[in-house]
Amino acid sequence: MDFFRADLHIHTVLSPCGDLEMSPGNIVSEAAFKGLDIIGITDHNTTRHCDLITKMASEKGIYVMQGAEVTTKEEVHCLAFFENTDTLKKFQEFLDASLPEIKNDPSIFGYQVQVDEDENVVYEESRLLINALYRSIKETAAYIHSLNGLFIPAHINRTKNSIYSQLGFLPDNLGADALEVSKTTTPEQFLKSHPEIKDFTLIRSSDAHYLNDIGTAFTSFYINAPTFAEIGMALRGENGRKIVIE
């Protein structure tokens, strides 16, 4: 087994707040430059850039965790990851059915565009992606797990859109596969003020919205090979797999 460096929280240009430079090609190049082995593609409430980035990243030997950063009804941000295109597609249908019909205004929120390998715009999402879904955190977690996905409440140390800001504390039977802290803290530091979550696996990632952000926080996975199953095992601490945060 070996260590694989992962930044599991990266936005693309498809997220309204994602910088226009965050094209699939640029993200993959930057991830390679930063020495990342695994990247998580997590746009707000959409998975539409995952396929292309997976294809482009594989050419550079980078494994992509395909998913999204979901905004639940309670306005808690949660990362969701899926193993294959089938389950990812089903989750996209869930997102499409759960997102309010409120239009994006690019002049306020930013463009929500999907691009191809050559950075030509191929799709523009008309609905505002940063809105909350009509789905509770419990329903969202249950649906992710029904697709054998991974459910990770995002940046739990933040004072907005985190499980602590919105819900005060971790609910019973949350069913989280891990919890994420942002780069402004470390798991060790956060645990000092929240010893009640010591039994959870904590990851740390960049929540990159700009190219420079990519890899500024990461989690190392001690696994056999970068695959979805191995990453899941590491999060659960199974069979000698583990995660380490430097």
Add this chain to the structure above:
Amino acid sequence: MKITDIITGLNLKVVSGHNGLSNEITGGYVSDLLSDVIGNAKEGQIWITLQTHQNIIAVASLKDISAIIIVKGLVPEVDTVEKSNIEKIPLLSTEMDTFNIAGRLFELLR
């Protein structure tokens, strides 16, 4: 003021927590961030929110909040209703939005 007077005065529907209806109300608090309620709500207040997650009951219990008004006719989750009955914290419902119900509550408590 008694919760029952507020229910009558504001035309609220009692969803659950009937066994807590004799609680006294000393004032009101409005917030949808549970972290803020934990930090700032006071004992005996009635809390107006759009959150329906089960954690609202635990927060109300922690802060000795007397009752919770859920706005816009939103329906609380099943486990929220169950916990409200267990903790004896009434969950009250209104079709009004937060601005309107808070205004009326303020008038009533003044």
